[in-house]
């Protein structure tokens with residue numbers, strides 16, 4: 001059975017500059033077995049090459065083709081909507097590079113789009129310029145609406161926080177491309193060359209990874225190595241199919257089917273595997 005994985009990075013593979021134990025082995029196993037995967041991030045700051053270097057330092061060796069970012073999704077989306085357009089960008093290298101690679105010109109006058117991503121370049125001069133452009137008809141695009149980004153020392157304002165400022169100042173709602181938007185989720189799935197049934201998203205955030213996966217019809221796995229705790233789940237009207245402590249448990253479940261699939265046919269699938277597992281307070285919970 002074909003199967004492939006969209007794996008969120010922050011909170012799944014690493015936290016800040018620290019590898020989450022087992023993440024390197026999991027990715028290595030997928031590569032060894034030729035199982036398709038993409039590493040996903042809403043963050044538009046870094047280019048694919050930057051990310052390959054970052055995860056490489058942590059012991060996760062992947063190629064640029066394995067990386068799929070909110071910047072890429074946004075640039076590809078805009079190139080389809082309006083080929084060879086112009087953009088005023090509040091963001092950093094990853095977003096600028098992706099836009100250039102997709103035929104876009106970066107301008108500071110009458111752009112087709114004002115595009116907002118993460119970064120440390122945000123200041124009131126840029127906001128003022130962007131507000132004037134949006135009020136004159138430029139369209140407001142958010143790479144994502146994450147309210148904050150986790151850091152090693154806590155969190156910092158995310159793209160969504162910056163976009164909110166522009167929305168309130170102009171009265172215009174942004175169009176967001178990143179997770180959970182189907183624009184990014186579908187584009188990432190197509191990179192795997194798999195159907196929705198064959199695609200599993202693994203993430204640590206209910207509002208993006210799991211919501212997007214549920215809406216697109218992917219299989220969903222929540223890992224508890226990031227921002228979500230098991231007791232948080234009762235606050236949501238939707239739920240992931242599987243909740244695990246970390247990627248180590250996903251590898252363990254896949255091992256039981258000889259890495260054929262996490263989701264085999266009824267009576268032969270993960271539910272059966274779960275029933276066969278010795279009970280443990282830390283064991284994976286299969287929902288539904």
Ligand SMILES: [Mg+2]
Nearest residue numbers: 008010011204
């Ligand atoms: Mg995450």
